Amino acid sequence: MIRTPLRPLARVLKARETGEDPSAIEKENLRLRHEAMADRSRARAESRLLILGAAFALAFGTIGVRMSTLAGSMPEEPRVVDSGNPIIGQRADIVDRNGRILATNLATHALYAQPHQMIEPERAARELAEIFPDLNEERLLKDFTGSRKFVWVRRQISPEQLQQVHDIGSPGLLFGPREMRLYPNGPIAAHVLGGASYGREGVSSAEVIGVAGIERRFDDLLRDPANEGAPLELSLDLTVQAAAEEVLAGGMALLNAKGAASIIMDIHSGEIISLASLPDFDPNNRPPVLTTGDQSDSPLFNRAVQGVYELGSTFKIFAVAQAMELGLINPATIIDTTGPLTFGRQRIRDSHRMDPAMTATDVIVESSNTGTARIALQIGGQRQKEFLADLGLTEPTLIELSEAPSGRPLLPPRWGEVNTATISFGHGLSTSPLHLAQAYAIIANGGTRVTPTLLRRDAAQVGPRVMRSEVALRSVDMLRQVVTRGTASMGEVAGYQVAGKTGTADKPKANGGGYYDDKTITTFASLFPASDPQYVVVVTLDEPVESAGDDPRRTAGWTAVPVAAEMIRRVAPLMGIRPQIEPTVQASVTLSSN
Structure with a gap:
């Protein structure tokens, strides 16, 4: 800013010429300067007062509007505000x-x-x-x-x-x-x-x-x-789950079983369509965890995932499939089934009288312990262990449940010759029903590894190959014959071509002192339709007994098989699988010229 001098030289000289007092010029200019400064200060103060007044008006206006809103709303009880981390209450469906x-x-x-x-x-x-x-x-x-x-x-x-x-x-x-x-x-x-x-x-x-x-x-x-x-x-189908639980509960009550479990699994995607364990509970009113006794007696115990059992003869198809994979046998190979086999003080014999020699297919159909054991001994313990590991039978399943790690298979501390023989027919190694469903899915889908999942998937899994497709196909054919002419004859469901294998295992005593004579774990591992497998169904019953006849029956053929058949009959239409009429052999007609 350029300031005007208080005593401009031109005006002072002119004043002296006219006889005026030069100091009056300085006083006049000083007065004008002070008046200009006062005018600027007054304008600045007025602007500040105007802005401050507008701010007060806006603040009081906002308060007035808020008071009017509160006066017109419903009264609410004051809430305590948590000054720490906010509590997240919302949870997804x-x-x-x-x-x-x-x-x-x-x-x-x-x-x-x-x-x-x-x-x-x-x-x-x-x-x-x-x-x-x-x-x-x-x-x-x-x-x-x-x-x-x-x-x-x-x-x-x-x-x-x-x-x-x-x-x-x-x-x-x-x-x-x-x-x-x-x-x-x-x-x-x-x-x-x-x-x-x-x-x-x-x-x-x-x-x-x-x-x-x-x-x-x-x-x-x-x-x-x-x-x-x-x-x-999830991968579950609510309608199928409800039907499976209803059938399983009916079978459990009819057969006086202590508990039961069932699994329905898509063999290609690994999706679990239904997973049931009985007795169950209402999660709206979840019961307390047992503090004493056996946790498996609690309704919270998931028998399908946490329960590890000796699943009996359902394992026999694994020994035969591995032997075919190694080129040791084929379905028509004659197997020596004479017995008993002796390993020190332990003897392996069949549950009923059988032919001294039969084909590998008949070993599965008739469920021969001695025949399966001899096949396993040809394979050897180390190769058997590796094959069962490829089937997922030696580690906990990877299913998305917090309880899954507790369902660890029980393996023998030493995998000797006698263990190789007994494991071939499902004794000496304990797994969960879910492990069994996974292993049967590998056979049913052509021989590739599939992992069970509870999350919906729209595509098939592409896992490592466990066995050749032709071996898997022959294994499915053997399982089909178990239903058409073997120990699972009650498992046939018209139009659905069920294939599967029964398993009856004596229940071990809780203190580890041997097995009960009158208590069993029965299992039927099945797949359908056998001509183009889509699903695996596993049903396991704890201490069932069928008492309609003169003598009580505790084998899988009389207990688990009928329950699984009824389950397939109920759920197959719900899953969109149409029944098919199996082709029959037409009588040949010979034309003659006479």
Whole structure:
């Protein structure tokens, strides 16, 4: 800025010429400068006051609008704000392969008390005990009249119960919003879903966490806000699961079995269409974990995945398939079935009288222990162990359940000659029914490894090859003959060409002191349709007994096989598989010229 001098030389000289006082010029210029400075300061102050006034007007206007909004809204109880990490309450749904709800969320409330605000704690305790019979009135009164400032009464209540508590009219009874996990189908697929419970809890929210099954295995995914509530889609078919559980429960009751398990698996994709374990439970009201006794007696125990059993003669097809793969035998090879085979004090014999020699196919059809053992001895223990490992029978399955690692197969500490013989017919090595389903799926799909999964897949798995396709095809044909003319004759289902193998194993005593004489684990591992296999069905029963005849029957042919056949009959149409009429041999007609 250029400032005007107070004593300009030209004006001073002119003033001296005219006789004026030059100092008056300086005073006049100084006065004008001060007036200009005052005008600028006044303008600056007026601008600042205008801006400050506008800011105050905006602030008071905003407050007025907010007060008007609050005055026109419903009153709400003040909520306590958690200053720590926020509690994530929202949890994604779980649906079946067709989008039907298996697990979802329901808005509800929790009930808590602030005793210092109560007017009549005695009446509140009495009426709460009437609304919630599981609460103890004396305990409530002690909490309400003690020194505590906060008391949880119920973690979740129904809308009807909320209204009843409202009617008590006590100012010290308060409600906190909650999201509870709801399983609308009750016990259906309970062992797959597992269940959920509350983790961290606050007055205004609670953390829902998975405690078992799929809920626990995918807990982080289900709680992740980044997924924007996208549901977790399982491979299960709710309709098939319900039908399989109904058939399995009926068979278990009819045969007086202690427990049961079943698996239906797609042999190409590895998808588990149904997985059932009985007895089961309702995940909406999950029972407590057993603290004493055998955990396998608990309804929480998943027999299909966690239960490892000697699955008997269902293993025989593995020994024969491996021998064919190695070129040691073919289906028509004659096998010596004379017995017993002696290994020290241990003898291996057949369950009933058989021909002293029969084809490899008949060894499977008639279920010969001695014949299978001799085939296994040709293979050798090391190669047998490697082949069973390729079938997935020596390690826990990779299915997406938190309980899967506990289903570890029980292998012999030393794999000697006698172990090679007994393992060939399913004794001395314990696996779960799910392991067996995986191994049979490899045979049924042409010989490639497939991993069981509970997540929906739209494409077949392409795993490593375990056996040649022609060996797998011959094995399926042998399993088909077990149903048409062997130990699983009750497993035939018209139009579905069932193939499979029975397995009956004596149940070991809990203390490890041998086996029971009158308790068995029976299994039927099957696949259908045999002409173009699509699914594997495994049914296992714990201590079944068929008592319709004069003598009790405990073998798989009389117990597990009829249950599996009825299950296939029920679920095959639900899975879109049309029955087919098997071609019959037409009578030949000879034309003659006479």
